[in-house]
Amino acid sequence: MNNHTNLLDEVFEKFVSTARIFRDREVLRHDYLPEKLPHREAQIKTLGETVAPVLKGARCSNVFIYGKTGTGKTAVTKYVLQHLEVKAKELGAPVKFCYVNCRLAGTEYRVFSVLCRNIGISVPFTGLSVGEVFNRFKNGLDVSKKLLIIVLDEIDALIKARGDTLLYELTRINETLRNSKVSLIGISNDLRLKEFLDPRVLSSLSEEEIVFRPYDASELKNILSERAKLAFQEGALSDGALSLCSALAAAEHGDARRALDLLRVAGEVAERKGASVVVEEDIREAEKHIEHNRVTEALQNLTLHSKLVVLSVFHLNKAKVHKAVTGEIYEVYSELCGELGVTPLTQRRVSTLFK
Ligand SMILES: Nc1ncnc2c1ncn2[C@@H]1O[C@H](COP(=O)(O)OP(=O)(O)OP(=O)(O)O)[C@@H](O)[C@H]1O
């Protein structure tokens, strides 16, 4: 026990006395909301103009926001609504907003429970029907006499899994409210979501549309350097590392989250080496770490048969069969199934796993 304490003392001492990289690594976390969002002025302005009518007691238009992952949709929306809330308080306007991440909530029941809690109504974890929770929300909201803006973030996850009844109910809620009004902001990183939606729901949700296009390398560099000023000690991040990090994230698809991850992990790599400056090599190493984790995670989430298909392709590649065709993959797959004592799926089923 004592020995271990000494060992840890050493580790901690070393860390405290040599840590020269980070000033505040929290700044690099995904949920940190920066005070400045460079290159999103147009979106901030449009969203601001769209929600502003609530300050004068009018319902604002519904908004549908879409763009690829890591393009600042969540950050911009939270930023605008937080400022709106401050302004509304100043003016004494009865404005409220409620943010729900639909992917994390997972079910319509939970989305409605979050909405209920937001207006001070508690609902049990289970036991009620979705319709009942929705009614409680509607009635509670009407009593509160508020203009409520509901943000449904990552809405695609919920709709693909459960359909669009939730949205349908919410887009029609104003018809039955007498003292309150609801506006919706739906956020999706899947453009194809439109194809999943009932045309009535779609037209009602997208009274206004805002597109977030991917950042390019120089935009990412600006974004990162703003964050880096707060996150790193002065001089602890080389310009080469910053440029490489931006270029790598831009080449992927202009994902600021990925760029921030690279930067954080690279900082940790440098820190562990006892270095005082993050250099390009650390970014490369960080990329390997992240890639490794992503692949491992993706593989872990596959079903057994999909894993066997991946393994079959791997074997064929190793045997230098160029561009293996489905038939060959299926042969190896069946062999692997045989070895494991698993009944193989039909070739047709297996070929659907490729998609
Ligand atoms: N213009 C910007 N300035 C500063 N930071 C930004 C900017 N755009 C994005 N970020 C940061 O990048 C990260 C990802 O942004 P955000 O979460 O808003 O992406 P998103 O578009 O909502 O992605 P997803 O579709 O995956 O939810 C966040 O940490 C955010 O603070």
Ligand SMILES: [Mg+2]
């Ligand atoms: Mg988001």
